Amino acid sequence: MIRMARLSSQHSVSSPDGAIIATLQQSSLVVSSHTGAPIRTISLPQDFVARCRFVRWFRRGDKSRGGSQEQGNEQVRWPCNRILLADDDTVRVYDVNDTKWSALIERAASNFGRIADVTFGHSPNEFLLFSDFGVKLTIWSLITCRGIEIRDPKYMVHCYSYRPRTGHMAILTRLAAQDNLMLLSPGNHELITSLELPTVDAKEVSWSLDGCWLAIRDAASSGHKVLVYTADGHLFKTYNGAGYAENIGLGVKRLAWSPSNGILALGDYSDNVIILSKNTFSPAATFHHPSTILLPEMNVWQEQLNMSKLRTYAAAPQPATPPTSAALGKTNNPAHGVSIMSFNGDGTLLATKDDSIPTTIWIWSLQSGRPVANLIHHSPVKQVAWHSPQFDLLLIHCAIPDPAVHLWKSTWDAPRIVTLPLERAGSRLEASWLQSPHSNSFNLMITSIHQYATARISKNGDPISEIGNLDFGFRSVGTGAEDMFDEGNSLDLSPIKIAHDDTMELHDSYDDGNDRSGSSFEMGNEMVDDTFHYRRHIKAAG
Template sequence: MDVSTGPGGPLNICLSDDGLYATHVSGKALIVHSSVASENKEVQIASVKENGLKSLKYFNVGSSLGESDSQIASQRRILSANDARISVWQLTPLEISAEIEGIEPGALAIDFGADENEVLVFHAWHTKLSIHSLVNGRSSVIKSPKFAHHLGFGYRPNTRELAILLKPETSDLLTVHEPRSYDLINRMVLPTIDAQGLKWSPDGKWIAIWDIASAGTKVLIFTADGQLFRSYSGPSGVDDTFDFGVKQIEWRPVSHRGTSETLAVGKVNGTIDLLRTHTFSSVATLSHVFQAHQQSPNIWRERYTSAAGDADYVEASCSSALSMSPESAGLSRGVLTMTFSSDGCLLASVDTARQNVVWIWSLDGTPRLASALVHEQPVRQIAWHPSTPQLLINTVTNALPAIRWWSPQDHPLIARVPVQRSESGKYDVKWTTGSNGDSTFWFGSSEEHVIGYLAVQDGGVQFEVLNSISSRVNEGHVGGLGR
């Protein structure tokens, strides 16, 4: 989770990908909270060399088979950067393990590379990407990266080859590079007008690239070594007169067979094409349209229950859901969000035409709408639990901060969260990754985060706080540990 700040503002709270660490900067103090969800909460503080940090970034540690907790802990790093210096910190104990100085001004993005011992610097004006090795001090350069964000490049799962989109002149290029040495494996000129991004399949077999929407539906599938395998241009037998192109794509997680079996293609017309990877042809199309004549017990409507802003979910008909879901005016159409559950059996989506509705699709057997949740305000974020079919829904609200929870077996819930109200109405949510499958998560704004879980008490549901962290503290007071 990358965070940044404007001139003179505090650096926001930065969470590790697994949610087990939280970091922020106060003055010249780097403050790291660990064991945040346990009784033995720990805080480490270290001094940074100067004010003006622009970003914090965790290296996202993945647990490989056979790795011990101590091995995983030794891989944990956090990167801090300003206009001239990059510092890489180890977390146990908190101290600088490497520094890179003399950075060219105006860097577009700074991130970790293939592992915790590589740092990527995207230079101003997209002139080049520098990959710095913290092991041998050497640097590799790739010229003319098209983007300086995660859709412009990606590392192959497990083996860590780099695939990256380049734009040296008028044509888009795909290049694939060896891990560590970054020697060129393959270079392909793309038959695209303006490629919008690439994504590796979770099994590492495929690279998918999609073209700008004005080109119509165009998704290119490449093998892991950069050879063109298929080109998808929409379902067969469908009139393409109103083909408005692709908005985004998302791979289904690896199945029990060890393969990525489905690619979801979110379209500008508000539909989702599901492609099977053995042919990369469409097997089903999902449409974000309520059928008003149908009644469904799986549609839930948000209802306010008090003047104070408390709310719950009640069952609703399709016609009732339609009445709460006016078409958004002045916005381009398209699939706004798509995300698969950890087992790949469910897909949650939000469409820009009705941004207050979360659609949940079952992909077991014939794909179908399993449930829909209709809210008073636009949906900001949806997040599946990392191992069980639980969904957190976060809406934009400047009323009482609250979290919405859904599971296929239970009545969905809405619970107030005890954080300071944000005038923008924008909060963030992140599950923690626990070894015992716990259901703790973070909720908060740029200034304050709390971690806890939902508990049913006295017939109602409430958020139980385990820890709270505020970025509005000074070096002498790093409070907010527990409530």
């Protein structure tokens, strides 16, 4: 069976493992388990709830914080479930497991407009605030009760990445028309090194999942230019398309690290994926996405929709010609380039989507260098997600108003499509995997703005039972909650209140340059680098 529930609140968000649901109501945040049992209710000002724009759980194993392979260790280090809420200039943080702990930052935006984005950092004891127009990034520590300011982050791109396990932070900044890379130590965020980059306009920085390498992608105008640095900030190699069949290409659009073997995949605007070998980062293979698919050695699966709106997969006659972005698009500027690359847990399979044929998913074998499956859908693909390292099970979610989830597994005779019963699905749907205590089944969830449904899927792809009420919230605010950084918002740092048994209040101290840190916090000496000139003074609230 499949379980459905109706959301009466304006906003609900589930924890990353789906075990806890936080629901914003008129004047409170209601936290309950996935079975619906209440855990706690947190009172909130009604006007804050009305203005709330961001709700973030701390996500263990998030790829931006080190990848899924460290998930187990982080659960031991950080057993808490913390949730962050923010409006235009106020941030509140709560711990689900500790009713006596909370944190409040008021006037966080100061005079720089609204909060542009806010998210947890490498640990639940820190979070990042981006200001409007990319003026600055503030890293707030909930242990030392201080904020560290970094000026001119490139917040419109994938500008930061955390090293797995250690938590070292790499961040891209731009000063005086020059890209810079800063490496910060974990915890206190002291500056380790700052490098001027030989880039035109760096677009992405990403740690390898073993923490040995740091890749930086330059703008497409620079061609196939990717810089690979060592962990301590030394330039190891610059890949500029050498050995690539089309030396004059349209540049790199995406990069992705293999989770197990240190391979780097580059998706370009010429509809190709270039695989760079481990350690040498030389081209090892190229995967091309042709507009006409002819794979006589395997089946090409095409989604079918009958008169009863039942969705199934059927083997497509070859050669197959899926619809192109030019045929589907409403503008005269059709999309191109590889926008989705996702390795499975052991790095043996790679799922890709080329925007020029947006309804098609390719699944490649890294061992043979050939595709093992091709799936053509009625609508463009929004996202793909592998289940876990133990199972080569792929979830595919398309941009359709129906609450359908597409599934592929290498051992199945055909892919599966599961439709969940949402009465008011609408166009904004999200699908995700949930953690499951059963090794012989898989839990998944799909939601609309008003409802959510969950199902337990057997190993052969059939729904077998209900698993309870769960929700994975998303928001239709501003430019969209799916973006890593919402545009047109703002931030700053100012008084913070950390509520344990007592509430402490922080006040700004920019001008005198004296370190007057409260002795009870043992903050030590301030950093002297100009980037970290920001200071705080702490006193007990009266």
